[in-house]
Each structure stands twice: as C-alpha cells, then as structure tokens.
Amino acid sequence: MNNFSKVVAGVIRWGSWGTKMSSSKMGAMIRSCVELGVTTFDHADIYGNYTTEREFGDAMILSGVSREEIQLITKCGIIKPCAEKPGFQISHYNTSKRHILESVDQSLENLNTEYIDVLMINRPSPIMNYEEMGEAFHLLKESGKVREFGAVNFSPEQIRAMRKFYPISSNQVEVSMTHLTPLFDGTIDTCVANDMIPMSWSPLGGGSIYTNTKAGKKIELRLQKLADKYEWTLSEMALLFLLHHPAGIVPVVNYAKPDKIKESVDLLDVEISNEQWFEILISSQGEELP
Numbered sequence: 164m165n166n167f168s169k170v171v172a173g174v175i176r177w178g179s180w181g182t183k184m185s186s187s188k189m190g191a192m193i194r195s196c197v198e199l200g201v202t203t204f205d206h207a208d209i210y211g212n213y214t215t216e217r218e219f220g221d222a223m224i225l226s227g228v229s230r231e232e233i234q235l236i237t238k239c240g241i242i243k244p245c246a247e248k249p250g251f252q253i254s255h256y257n258t259s260k261r262h263i264l265e266s267v268d269q270s271l272e273n274l275n276t277e278y279i280d281v282l283m284i285n286r287p288s289p290i291m292n293y294e295e296m297g298e299a300f301h302l303l304k305e306s307g308k309v310r311e312f313g314a315v316n317f318s319p320e321q322i323r324a325m326r327k328f329y330p331i332s333s334n335q336v337e338v339s340m341t342h343l344t345p346l347f348d349g350t351i352d353t354c355v356a357n358d359m360i361p362m363s364w365s366p367l368g369g370g371s372i373y374t375n376t377k378a379g380k381k382i383e384l385r386l387q388k389l390a391d392k393y394e395w396t397l398s399e400m401a402l403l404f405l406l407h408h409p410a411g412i413v414p415v416v417n418y419a420k421p422d423k424i425k426e427s428v429d430l431l432d433v434e435i436s437n438e439q440w441f442e443i444l445i446s447s448q449g450e451e452l453p
C-alpha cells in the first residue's frame with residue numbers, strides 16, 4: 164500500500180445511500196480528489212445496495228482520470244437482500260471461497276477495471292473458514308485480479324488467525340475520537356506488530372460529533388469548546404486526532420463537497436502536540452485520565 168494516499172476518499176455516501184451524485188458530478192469529484200492528491204478510493208460491493216461500484220466505474224470514464232492514477236479498495240462478504248441481490252431472506256455474511264471469487268469478478272466488472280488494489284472482508288463472520296479465505300486470496304493474487312488483502316473490524320485474534328493463511332496488509336476499523344476502543348484493545352497495536360495499515364472508517368463518528376441528541380449534544384459541546392480553543396473545525400480536530408497517531412492511521416473520509424478534500428489534505432502538514440492529543444481524548448471521554 165506504498166502508493167496509497169494518506170487520506171482515502173470513502174464513497175459510501177456518493178450514490179443511492181447518500182447524495183445520489185450524477186455520473187458527471189461523481190466524475191468531477193474523482194478528478195478533484197486526484198488533483199488534490201487523494202488517489203485512493205474506498206468501496207464495498209454493498210454500497211448503494213450493490214449499485215455504487217458500477218456508478219463509480221461509469222464516472223471514471225467521464226473523469227478523465229486513468230486507472231493507473233488511482234487505487235481501489237473494495238470489500239465483500241455482507242449479503243443484504245435487495246433488488247440487486249434477489250433470492251435471500253435475511254442479511255448475513257458469506258466469506259466462502261466461492262463467494263469471494265464470484266464477488267471479485269462482479270466488482271471488477273462494476274468498477275470497469277482489471278484489478279483491485281485491496282480486497283477486504285467486510286465483517287468478521289463468526290463462522291469464517293480462514294483456510295478457505297486464504298486459498299481464495301492466493302488464487303486472486305496469482306491471477307492478478309487483486310494485489311493486496313485486508314479486513315474490516317477484525318480483532319487482534321482474528322488477524323492472527325487470518326495471517327496464518329495469508330499475510331493481509333490492512334485492517335479498516337471504526338476508530339475515531341468518538342470511538343476509542345481500538346486504541347485500547349490491541350487492535351491498532353496488532354497492525355503495528357504485523358506491518359499492517361490501520362484505517363479508520365467513519366472518522367467523524369459517522370456524523371455523531373454533530374448529533375443533536377441530549378447525549379450527543381453533551382460531547383459535541385465539550386469537543387466544540389476544545390476545537391474553538393485551537394481554532395480547528397470539529398472535523399479538522401477529528402482528523403488530526405487520527406493523523407497524529409504513530410501507527411499511521413489512514414482516515415477514510417466522506418467528501419460530500421470538493422472543499423472538504425482540501426481541508427483534509429492540508430491537515431497532513433499540521434502537527435499537534437502530545438498534550439493536545441490527550442486533550443481531545445479527555446474531552447471525548449468526559450473524564451480525566453487515571
């Protein structure tokens with residue numbers, strides 16, 4: 164993942180699960196990202212009920228950006244019954260070799276590409292067969308269809324089990340200033356121990372740092388007060404909290420508008436002190452450290 168950008172553009176909200184961008188708008192967003200140095204895009208087969216990958220593939224043609232200029236992450240393993248996925252009764256996980264291979268072929272077609280840079284297993288299934296997953300990864304690597312493999316929300320033990328059969332190189336987890344657990348339960352440390360890239364999904368807590376509920380408001384007020392002190396916006400503070408981490412956490416950022424891309428890229432040159440990092444942690448937790 165050496166050529167990947169230090170912030171990644173997440174596309175979960177680009178299609179029918181969010182802003183429903185037209186093809187030309189999506190193409191323009193792709194181009195703006197690349198022009199500002201955000202060259203890595205984060206997909207999953209399921210986004211937009213299995214429609215966003217294809218919309219992105221179409222938008223790539225309009226964007227004027229070449230495949231070699233970007234890196235594509237996509238994921239598989241979650242089955243959600245919907246019009247695009249008929250024949251299923253319930254949402255469930257499928258991490259079988261057959262499903263992984265079929266899903267990759269579908270993603271390649273959707274994204275209009277010959278290779279995927281990183282394929283991730285989108286959730287740890289309680290009945291994962293690691294050996295079978297490893298076999299699928301070896302086949303996909305040998306065929307050139309996928310270059311690297313990763314996981315989503317894998318625990319340290321699940322990473323250890325997976326790496327027995329394939330050296331996965333990334334774990335995308337829900338970690339942010341409002342979701343601190345992976346910083347304390349060994350998830351991020353396991354990435355460091357295995358030279359894996361930790362990635363943060365929903366780096367703004369999926370918007371929860373802005374929520375207007377009673378509980379949300381309490382944390383929002385504390386965080387806003389701290390952000391004001393340092394003249395950061397809340398989203399800048401959330402991203403700085405992740406970017407400062409020595410494990411090299413890569414935030415997967417939701418860009419609804421092009422100005423957000425520049426905001427996040429500019430942060431790559433901003434240093435925060437150790438003490439400031441702990442101020443954010445303490446504001447989020449609402450209590451002093453022991």
Ligand SMILES: NC(=O)c1ccc[n+]([C@@H]2O[C@H](COP(=O)([O-])OP(=O)(O)OC[C@H]3O[C@@H](n4cnc5c(N)ncnc54)[C@H](OP(=O)(O)O)[C@@H]3O)[C@@H](O)[C@H]2O)c1
Nearest residue numbers: 173174175205315364365366367368369370373415417419
């Ligand atoms: N692997 C996984 O299981 C998984 C799960 C979720 C996400 N992801 C990845 O992570 C990426 C980012 O996730 P995310 O979209 O949840 O990220 P996020 O940045 O944590 O949350 C985005 C949400 O925050 C809201 N927000 C941002 N700025 C705001 C402001 N100033 N005031 C009020 N609301 C604001 C956005 O609303 P607006 O749209 O109105 O700006 C949007 O609803 C996704 O695109 C996807 O690639 C992965």
